[in-house]
Amino acid sequence: MNQQARCVVSALFAAVSVSAAGPARADVTVSGDVSPTGATDPWDLGASPLLVAGTIPGPPRSGSVLVTNRGTVISAGAILGGPYEEGSGTIEVTGYRSTWINNGTLELGGHESSTGTLIVRRGAQVITDDLVVSGPYPHAHGTVLVEGYDATLTSRTLARIGDMWGGRVDIRQGASFFSHDVWFGYTGSRTPYGPIQANITGSGSRWVSTGGFYVGTAGRAARVSVYRGELSTVNAAVTGNSAENSVVTVSGWGGTWVNQGLLEVGSIQGFGGVVLGAHGTLVTDETVIRSQTGAGYLYLDDVYASWINHGDVTVLSSASTLWADSVLHVDFGGSVTIGGLLRVAPLPGGPGRPSWGVIIKDGNLTAGAIELVEDAGFYFQEGRLETGSFVGDLNNSPYGTLVVGEAYASTSIAGSYAQRWLASTRFTVAGPSAAPLLYVDGDVVLEGGALEVRAADGALPFQAGDTVTLLGWGGALVGAFESVDIDLPLAPGLAWDTSALYLTGQIVAVPG
Known part of the structure; x- marks a missing residue:
């Protein structure tokens, strides 16, 4: 957007804001070490970047910009805490329709021993291109807080969180952060100087990333916490370094x-x-x-x-x-x-x-x-374990339950199956079956445990002569179940014959 277009949009936005707000006054308040000077509302800096604290060499400096009451700031790049050392800069954008549009890179902690803080609260909106939370300088630190319902931060291109030192992002109380590519730890420094942290906290709080989402890139370690909030990413990677x-x-x-x-x-x-x-x-x-x-x-x-x-x-x-x-x-x-x-x-x-x-x-x-x-x-x-097929030897240790016939109609094991004491195999049966519901290519070793057979929802009563093939094996069957519990519906006067269970793996409905 060129300068003339931005001025027209800003003027229209200001006119609409004043009309909707009545006597309320829009504010852009500047204090301390801020460049350029002469804040107005809307404050359109044209081609000039916004520098808050550390704008000139010298002793430690601080500065702040406060945007409230539907105020508007438009800038072409911004550094909070820099470009000179030991600056401490803060920008807070607060309240519905309070807006900061940054057409360029927003850097928090833009020089050695500097800090930068961005606060977006209660329905305010901040839009930037690149977002750098802690630049690649010793002792530089950046902090982002997006707080309150409808508060929104948008990074249109790349968000870099924590380079050489550390960085922190907090999204809470129903706020939103929209980003594209995200890198936690960008420069490749493996020295864990400070924590790289992001927190999404509270119902309705969300971070939506539409590009790559890389947690702990270039050897840096990072922490991301989602507590009752929502994180949405594409092609995410979580890696670290040799120390953490x-x-x-x-x-x-x-x-x-x-x-x-x-x-x-x-x-x-x-x-x-x-x-x-x-x-x-x-x-x-x-x-x-x-x-x-x-x-x-x-x-x-x-x-x-x-x-x-x-x-x-x-x-x-x-x-x-x-x-x-x-x-x-x-x-x-x-x-x-x-x-x-x-x-x-x-x-x-x-x-x-x-x-x-x-x-x-x-x-x-x-x-x-x-x-x-x-x-x-x-x-x-x-x-509880359930699968359609298992390649390898499956050992069902004490207290495990292998489930057959619920999510998948049958289970095959390309290997052996061993069931230890206190373990169980549970079948869910919908009707008669000639093929085994559980087939094992190798040996079946039963060291006790339970066999449980249950009816699927809607299963009809079994009739005389109906057969259910529970087990099949290609090797040897050794041992027996300690208990067999069959709970399948039967027509009146019938019972289940289990005498062939360890010979053919079948149970048959017979006259009781």
């Missing part, structure tokens, strides 16, 4: 992270993680997790934590020791649903054998298919 992991946490009622495209967690060195806390929800299309000795991970570690992945998930893990931490860890009743293939394999170039790629400790995992490559670690300790 980058972590995204999602928790609280309504706390949600939705990522379109590919989510990458960890790097070839294996740093970076996602933690889903109580009531937190993650929704993804495709996911790759890379972990060396447990340093790349996705944890569900509290009640009602939920991860829904529509496509495939790849877990690549390795460790020099057997007891490294897990990569995908489901505990405390958390729930994972994977629409496609869950593939667990060694990390290329990683040391040693695959460690515990997946642990179901106390939660639910449902996947269209599961594939273990080179005996990759899959530990089914407790909770």
